[in-house]
Amino acid sequence: MMGTPARVLVIEDDDDLRDTLLRYLRGVGMLARGLESAEGLDAELVRQDFDAVVCDVNLPGEDGFSVLARLRSRSAMRIVMLTARGMANDRLHGLGLGADYYLVKPVNLRELEMVLHNLLQRSQEVQGQGTREPDALAADEATAQAPWRYHGTTWLLLSPAGQRVQLSSAEARLVQCLIERPREVVDRATLLAAMGRPGLEAYERNLDVTVSRLRRKAEQASGEKLPIVAVRGEGYSFQGNVRIVL
Structure with missing residues (x-):
């Protein structure tokens, strides 16, 4: 390990x-x-x-x-x-x-x-970053601690640096489901149900495509990787700091 x-x-x-x-x-x-x-x-x-x-x-x-x-x-x-x-x-x-x-x-x-x-x-x-300049380390730490923010009413995701990522309906439902249980693994069936596609095997692949598209969109819009990670055979997890904004 x-x-x-x-x-x-x-x-x-x-x-x-x-x-x-x-x-x-x-x-x-x-x-x-x-x-x-x-x-x-x-x-x-x-x-x-x-x-x-x-x-x-x-x-x-x-x-x-x-x-x-x-x-x-x-x-x-x-x-x-x-x-x-x-x-x-x-x-x-x-x-x-x-x-x-x-x-x-x-x-x-x-x-x-x-x-x-x-x-x-x-x-x-x-x-391992101990030899870097203190100011650079402090900047990295501040960025790591800043949360992603999600506006549920407008389907808008903001990166820790404040960059805007506008979500589609399916992406918004997926993100909402994940960030309501931060750092937990949410199973695939629960995510599909949240996206309005419960129990349909044909949509299994669609879930992976939606996550992949969302990651790419977020990185292109913000320059930062969206911390949604896959857990093989189980589902997905949002592994970053996040705050829901009403």
């Missing part, structure tokens, strides 16, 4: 799930340790540095949101929230506190592996 094994801390109070996660992550080459609550977190962080934390929201004692806020205030480590709470407000709250990704249970273990791989790979790329 990486040059050196990734060090991942899993904070999950369900013993069976925690054991499953640890076995899987260790099986794909990561150095994974587990905690059943946040009680031993500080001692664990003193004992060892971690590249990423996978944290449940509904923990006994200090909850996952509090853990997230505390970790983010003092560390740049990657943080994946893992929870049965799938409400949009919970996801937005977690992302607002600085979560890198938000996965809803039951978790696809392969998806978790891919999420960690991508997040840690991104961290390595950022570290």
Whole structure:
């Protein structure tokens, strides 16, 4: 996965799930340790540095949101929230506190592996830019943090730099469906239904064509790559910062 094994801390109070996660992550080459609550977190962080934390929201004692806020205030480590709470407000709250990704249970273990791989790979790329001029790094960071913005009433997508991408009806429905569940994998059937084409096998290829056309349109109009990524055999995910503008 990486040059050196990734060090991942899993904070999950369900013993069976925690054991499953640890076995899987260790099986794909990561150095994974587990905690059943946040009680031993500080001692664990003193004992060892971690590249990423996978944290449940509904923990006994200090909850996952509090853990997230505390970790983010003092560390740049990657943080994946893992929870049965799938409400949009919970996801937005977690992302607002600085979560890198938000996965809803039951978790696809392969998806978790891919999420960690991508997040840690991104961290390595950022570290590799350490010789660049500080002003250039600051500009890159500001651009990375700025959100894409979507105006649902006018079907207008704005890039982080403010460039306008006018969407068609099908593209707008697709984007709306994806950004309502940011950083989650939305299955193909759900996306097709959102586009008004549910359960029609003939439209399967049309979905891929629409995504491809949308990516090309966005890059031509804004000079930036639209962060919609394909997850083989499952669907698509919007992997960037995004804000819906009413």
